[in-house]
Amino acid sequence: MLIAADKFKGSLTAVEVAERVTAGLRRGAPHGGEGLRIAALPVADGGDGTVDAAVAAGFERREARVTGPLGAPVTAAYALHGTTAVVEMAEASGLRHLPKGVFAPLTATTYGSGELLRAALDAGARTIVFGVGGSATTDGGAGMLSALGARFLRADGTPVAPGGGPLRDLATADLSGLDPRLADTETVLASDVDNPLTGPKGAAAVYGPQKGAGEDDVAALDAALAHYVRVLERAVGTSAAEYALAPGAGAAGGIGFGALVGLGASFRPGIEVMLDVLGFPAALEGADLVITGEGSLDEQTLHGKAPAGVAAAARARGVEVVAVCGRLSLPPVALGNAGIRRAYALTDLEPDPTRCIAEAGPLLERTAERLAADFLG
């Protein structure tokens, strides 16, 4: 049996989910789970928790002091194994670095993500899995590229201020000073979403509001990002406009676009990349059941989130999949189409959402006991 679940956002990390499920399965299995072989492979889709999942799979955890989204320094981790690094942009530029209730939709910067990438290059990384999502920023990756040597100037020759809003003042872009090691580095953009950079499905319109952007901010950011693309077109050619439309360009406030244009990154859905990096195919060998899950199993899950990716990969190898979650809002037919035979929700045991979050650990153990009774009894 293999537990390959993502975190329950706001209550349990993916490692904790695996621990709780293991404990519950052992309690619920016949003979106290004696002889039961349970393996755990905590998973992530490129967003929050991606470095932790890599570390749980055997990567070394490294840390760097970098510029946070508001400009103050933060400590950010990346994961290294040989010459492969897993760099999670949210470690440097994520919403998690904003004080509660404080947002900076127009000025938050990805500069620290560029510094974190540079730290991985300094450590010898030549393949970088760049996990993006959960960002506080909408700067199109301009901050990240600046930290790696690009120059973004206003008409008077001074650098544009940090953030997506000030990109409206951009007059010239110069990528010629980008760290030359990037040219010899394979960078994979592991994205939690496949949105384009601008427009109604773009970074500002879809994800700006969760970063505190009001209607006017969204319009200003979208216009500034479109202007940024036009200026970059003059610097690197029409490919900039093509990249702006590419899947994943709008991920993490447009850092996807910055990675495609400036880092020569190739886009892959985050969970697919991470399953390869974490060694999912090897972990699956010999497993007769996979338990996946995340905090909320809903419509979004079906669009490339971790449980859908795990289920697709396991089903492709003929292994049955069940899921655990905090909250379930998918009908059985949608679960079935995603390759998930059955889902167990914590809210079945505790309908009150606040208590459900506060007691997620013990509730998950009891949920796993029920699962054991159904599948191992």
Ligand SMILES: O=C(O)[C@H](O)CO
């Ligand atoms: O960071 C964000 O904007 C969202 O997670 C989508 O990538």
